[in-house]
Every structure is written in structure tokens, then in C-alpha cells.
Amino acid sequence: MKILLLFAFRNILRQKRRAILLGTAMALGTCFLVLAGSFVSGISQTLFDRVMVFVAGHVSVIVGDRGYQYRPALRGEASLRDGLAKLPHVEHVQETMGIICRMVGEKKGDNGILIGVDLNQKLSAKELADNRDNFPMVAGSFNDLSRPDLDVPAILSRSKAQFLGVKPGDLFAVRFQDSRGRQQVAHLDLVGIFEPANSFMDAPLFVSMARLKTMMDMDSTDLPYLYLTLEDAQHNARAIADSVRRMLAPRLAALPVRIATSTTFLDGFAAGLKTDSASRVRVDRQLEPAIGWKPGRVLLPLDLARALSVRPGDTVEISSGFSHAGDTVLDRAEVAGTWSPPSGSAGLALWDEDAFQGARSFRSHLSGDTGIGQVQAAAKTLDTLLSPEWTLLPRTPTTDDVRDQMRQVGERDWKSPVVAVRTMYETGEMILKLAAALNIITLVAVLVLFLVVLTGVVNTLRMTVRERTREIGTLRSLGMQASQVRVLFLLETGMLALLSALAGVVGAGLVMYGLSQLSFRIQGNPLSILMVRGHLVFVPGILSTLGQILMVVGMAVLAAWGPSAAAARLSPADALRHHE
Secondary structure (H helix, E strand, C coil): CHHHHHHHHHHHHHCHHHHHHHHHHHHHHHHHHHHHHHHHHHHHHHHHHHHHHHHCCCEEEEEEECCECCCCCECCCCHHHHHHHCCCCEEEEEEECEEEEEEECCCCEEEEEEEEECCCCCCCHHHHHHHHHHCCEEECCHHHHHCCCCCCEEEEEHHHHHHHCCCCCCEEEEEEECCCCCEEEEEEEEEEEECCCCHHHHCEEEEEHHHHHHHCCCCCCCECEEEEEECCHHHHHHHHHHHHHHHCCCCECCEEEEEECCCCEEEEEEEEECCCHHHHHHHHHHCCCCCCCCCCEEEEEHHHHHHHCCCCCCEEEEEEEECCCCCEEEEEEEEEEEECCCCCCCCEEEEEHHHHHHHHCCCCCCCCHHHHHHHHHHHHHHHHHECECCEECCCCCCHHHHHHHHHHHHCCCCCCCEEEEEEHHHHCHHHHHHHHHHHHHHHHHHHHHHHHHHHHHHHHHHHHHHHCHHHHHHHHHCCCCHHHHHHHHHHHHHHHHHHHHHHHHHHHHHHHHHHHCCCCCCCCCHHHHHCECCECCCCCCHHHHHHHHHHHHHHHHHHHHHHHHHHHCCCHHHHHCCCC
């Protein structure tokens, strides 16, 4: 084999012109293959690490208040975050909100997205480096978002700050809708400006999560959206999402209330009673209220109604805790009738679901554990007529399904809060399809290129066999076997392909370095979402590059098999008599 290797190397050196032309073609093909593969890997990494994580997290828990998807709040459920953080493969759980807002500066106004940053979150050294890379500050610091001497410190992108006409130290206004659907205006202090890594990060306006919760009329126990960052997200995302959804299975909802008339009051609990058309028929059949059921009405336990001396048609006041401002949350409801609760739920009033869930949007200062027990006891009689803590939406396999689900949420198909668990694959399916399409385009282009190159390899080897027929006859007459002749030609092709592929890898590295130094304009460039700070990103992998080299060598050797076999079949006598 050593002698065959020496012969193969000698033959390559003897046929310099042919080797250079054929090697150059294979080197260019390898260069394009490595370059295209690294570019697609760079796009995928950019989409996954710099876009998808901010758009949807690896796994996201999306919440909406009574059907309004832009009012993110599960009241008093912050403990769920700690439970989710204990799941396997979960690196950390981040609270986040993205609120559509209108910004007004010194010069102009513009739309934006108000985003809360959890400054109390502990990040690894890699995550801190990624944040610095994604949000390079040109003025101020991200840590300035926690400045205690300012009401609401904020950070903007450079282009957005220039458009609004504001600079660090200036005040500007934002108008938005809070978690209860009220229009609010807040004045923010600009403390920092960053250069966005791509155009996608141009729109957000960053404030601390604690201050955003206050602006949204939420407290620390309220739960907004959650983004989960995972280990090996591409393999674990769907399994973790299924586990998260199982953890979020809702219980029936209960609310401690005080029901009062003008002369007296009694403490008890309330549950929501569904009021859709099918549920109303069942309510009338199972509970037989004294008068027809209508929205906003309440069914009182028989003993409680007697104690309060109220009858159907009377109006009662229902106090359900306190607002964030400390005011008593007070509703008025007409008594639709009375009902006889089963054992264990004697103090349970049944309230119209919409009014009940509206009252639940305020945090009560009373414990609801006993109320949950009363609702569970009542469920034996009322079955599925009672309102849950929230509606857990089904998993959506595609972006189209996500869009349909969001439209249904916007139509308020559910009275209770809604919760959906999604992965980056559903939320960003279109982005992931883009990466897949680029991979397919690259593969097709490479196959076409190598089809041309390999055609040249076959033709070149056929000519080589014809020109070296007498040499083959001499080698055979000296004792070389037919199989050794075949191996000799395969070794020549393999060595040439290997050297060419290595040269192509070096060339690809130089081209990648040169292209990555070019700077492109981000503003107004739709392709900037695939870039980082206006630069193309290439991510060559060691294993993928080795695989590409092996593929080039393998395809070249495979193409050389036919001409090599033809050379091996020549008889020594015929080969020696051959004349050009």
C-alpha cells in the first residue's frame, strides 16, 4: 500500500496541469459547500439565539386576562414560576411582558413595544456576555434601569431615540393599556441607548419588570408571560412544554366575598357559574332558580338568603377584596334565586361567570383555601358548570394554529383567564421554515455544482487511462495485479480530492472572514434580521466541515470507480501494444 501511495502521489505531480485544473474545480466546490453550510448555520444560530429566545423563549407560557391577550396577568399565581424552574433541562424561567404602546418624544411620536426586564434574575457568564453582545450600549448602562432616584428609567435603540428626538436624561411619554383595560399615560426617563443587533430589536422600549408591573396595575404576586430557557432546546422543547402544560392544569376557582344588604352582611365564598346558552339550560334544569338567569346575577345559598332576608329580584352588594390602591372592590348583583348546596359548600354563592372573573382580577387579602374546598364539594352536583381558575388552551402544532387560537382569544370565547403553552417551533414556525428552506436551496445548489465537477472527474480519468495505457501494461507485466491498478487510480483521485478539499476549506475561511467584515445598513433592510449589528454571521462547525470534506472525497472516489475499473480490466499484452 505504501508503494501505491508513492506511485499515486508521483502521478499527481507528473500531471500538474490536469491536477491543478481538476483540483481547482473540486476546491471551489468544497469552498462553496463549506461557505453555504456555515452561512445557513449562522442564520439558524442567529434566529435561535438572538431572535427566537426574545420572541417566544424556548418554551413560553402565554396568559391573558378574560380573553384579552394583551392583558397578561394571572393574579396571585407567581408561585408557579418556582415550580416550573425545578423541571429538568430548565436553565431559568423569566417573567416578561410585551405591551404595544405609543411613544411621544420632543420631535415625533411612534409605535413601540414596552418590555419589562427582570433585573433580579441571576444570569450565567455566557448569558451576560450574550446580553452585552445583543444590546451593545452606546450611552448609559442596562443597570441604570434599576436607578432608585428615577420614577421609570427606560432604554431605547439609537434609531428610535433619534426619531423621537430624545437623548439620555430627557423625559418622553408613553400611552398604553394596562392589565385591566384602562388607557394609561406614563412619563419615562431615558437613561440609556443601545445599538440593536438586528432590525427586530429596533422597536422595543425596555424598563424594569418591577416598574412595568406597577404601570400595568399588577403586584409582585401576579404572573405575566413566562419564557423558559432550556438546555439543548431543539431536543427538549416539546417534552418540556408538555410537562409545563400538565403542571398548569387548572382547579375550580373560588373567591372569598362579603355579601351585604342595606342592613346586614355575611361572609362566604363565591364561584363562577357559566352562562353560555348550553350552560343556562342546564342551570335552569338542575338548580331551578326562582327567576330566569341573566348575566350579572347571583344565586345565593338558601340559608344565607334567609339570613340576609333577600328574595329573588333584590339587589345585594358583593365585596371581593381590595384593589391595588387599597379601595374595596364592590359589585352589585341581582339575586336570581336560591339554591340548596350539598354538604361541605353551605356558604357558596354562584355568581355570573363574567362578573365573578372580573372580581377575581383584583387580588383579595383573604385566604381562598376553604373556598376551593366548597367549590369542589359543589362540583359533585354542578359538574362542569363551574368556572375554572383559568382555561388551559390546547397545544398548537403550527403557526397557523397559533394564529387561529389568538383570534379566538381576541373574540373572548372564554370568560376566564386563558393560558397557552407554546414552544419556539409553533410560535416561530415561519422563521424556522426559512432556515429549512435555505438548507434545501444550499443542498440543491451544491449537488448541481458537484454533478458538474464529478462529470469533469470522470472525463479526466477516462482520458488519463487512455493516455497511460502503455504504463498500465508495463506495471501489469512487472507483476501488479488488476485490483492494485484499480486501487492506484482511486488513490490518485482520493488524494487529489483530499488536498483540493483542504484547500477549499482554507479558501472558505478566508472568504467568510472577508464577508463578515463587511457592514450593511440595518435600518430599512428586511434581511438585517439575519445579521448581527449589520454583519453577516458564519458558524463553521468542526464536525460538519469534516463531514463535507469526507463527502467531497467520497463523491470523487465514487466517480473514479468506473474509469479505474476500466483500467484494471486491460490485459498487459493489449496495453503494451497500444499506440496513440
